[in-house]
Amino acid sequence: MTPVELVALAASTSLLAGWRLYLVTLVTGLAMKFGWIALPEHLHALDVLANPWVLGIAAVGTFMEFFADKIAWVDSAWDTVHSIIRPLGGALLSLAIVDSADPAWQVGSFLLGGGAALVAHAGKAGARTLVNVSPEPFSNVIVSTAEDVATGGLLALAIANPIAAAIIAVGLVLLSLWLVISARRALRRLIDRLNPPRIGV
Numbered sequence: 001m002t003p004v005e006l007v008a009l010a011a012s013t014s015l016l017a018g019w020r021l022y023l024v025t026l027v028t029g030l031a032m033k034f035g036w037i038a039l040p041e042h043l044h045a046l047d048v049l050a051n052p053w054v055l056g057i058a059a060v061g062t063f064m065e066f067f068a069d070k071i072a073w074v075d076s077a078w079d080t081v082h083s084i085i086r087p088l089g090g091a092l093l094s095l096a097i098v099d100s101a102d103p104a105w106q107v108g109s110f111l112l113g114g115g116a117a118l119v120a121h122a123g124k125a126g127a128r129t130l131v132n133v134s135p136e137p138f139s140n141v142i143v144s145t146a147e148d149v150a151t152g153g154l155l156a157l158a159i160a161n162p163i164a165a166a167i168i169a170v171g172l173v174l175l176s177l178w179l180v181i182s183a184r185r186a187l188r189r190l191i192d193r194l195n196p197p198r199i200g201v
Contacts (some may be wrong), residue, residue: 007109008166010097012158014090014113015169018120020151021082021089022061027155028093029055036159049096069144072132079125090117119173126183133190 017024029049030036037140048054068078100104108182124147158165 006098007112008162009158010109011112012098012154012162012165012169014094015116015172016151016154016158017090017093017113018086018117018122019124019147021060021086022058022065023148023151024093024155025049025089026055026058026062027152028097029058031159035125049093066148069147070141072140072147074133075126075128075140075144079121079128083121083125086121089113090114090120093117107193111120114167114184116125119177123172123175123179124179126180129183130179130186133186133199163196 006140013024013028029051032047033050033055065078069075091110094109094116095106098109098112126142127143131143154165154168157168
């Protein structure tokens with residue numbers, strides 16, 4: 001891969017880690033293990049993601065997240081627990097993909113990955129807040145399944161065509177920001193409805 005493709009791959013995988021950290025770690029590790037990601041020679045020491053222990057932990061996390069993410073309010077609790085884990089995981093994923101020999105690249109890739117994962121995570125959590133206040137019980141399953149499919153599809157695209165995946169990732173960042181703003185407004189309206197202003201007698 002060219003340096004531009006590596007940066008694009010790091011950006012897209014980090015952003016997707018904000019949605020599904022364990023799935024992204026699992027697929028990225030498998031891609032490194034089986035050579036789907038052609039890393040430059042100087043990055044082969046960073047194939048720790050292909051370690052059987054890391055793959056095993058990522059597989060267990062993927063299994064747990066798959067079910068936790070489909071239950072109303074359990075998904076929000078899961079998101080809350082992962083508010084630090086996902087951005088940190090996205091930053092480490094980015095660091096594992098981008099050139100680690102240059103300190104400037106180390107800092108840049110860490111910030112890029114952490115920032116992308118944080119924005120994606122915030123957007124996901126915001127969207128789930130909107131879904132959880134809806135009265136019907138099926139929207140959580142539908143939204144979560146859509147995220148599963150989108151994450152898997154974009155990961156496959158990121159491995160095959162990192163630049164195209166990065167362009168889509170930028171669009172997802174903008175969508176995530178919009179979801180955060182929408183969720184805050186919806187929560188404010190919900191709080192106003194639950195706590196109407198008291199009129200003095």
